[in-house]
Amino acid sequence: EPEVTQTPSHQVTQMGQEVILHCVPISNHLYFYWYRQILGQKVEFLVSFYNNEISEKSEIFDDQFSVERPDGSNFTLKIRSTKLEDSAMYFCASSEGMRRGADTQYFGPGTRLTVL
């Protein structure tokens, strides 16, 4: 069964450093998403991406964040200058984008980001 993959599984970085989180969505999917989950809290939407541009973003997704689809398979989330409060689990998801309202999102296993 196709699945969303994410690398690395765990990333440790120093405050102020840039990090790039990698995702490979399911190959025929058109919509891509990033969510985050701070330890012990709920899953929060960050951004959705369609047709090589951001389709929606949350208030969390400020100028420190960016997303990119550098080739036909990868989807990345970049945090330019990490802060302690960016420590969280980051989930990538993808969906076909073919069924209005009924689109199933498939989530990856997540990348745990630890900012020291």
Place this chain on the structure above:
Amino acid sequence: DAKTTQPNSMESNEEEPVHLPCNHSTISGTDYIHWYRQLPSQGPEYVIHGLTSNVNNRMASLAIAEDRKSSTLILHRATLRDAAVYYCILSSYNNYGQNFVFGPGTRLSVLP
């Protein structure tokens, strides 16, 4: 986004059915009801979704109230592997891909 309300936690015995409720009194006529679950240390996982009629799949059943203001996820025989946080989420028919708004969900504990 229309809001959903779920109990914080529920407990079940293994091999017994579990009924997980969700209230969505402000649901609009074009909102789909989705259920996802999150096993410990994993990403959210699709369980089932529906619009108006009850739905069954290999994982669970979804019972939707006639007025659509509430729904119930039914696990027919809970196993230890079903221990997870279960999320009830609404999404609008007006959109294709769209962000999901996760609430705190219901933490299901399954006792052996």
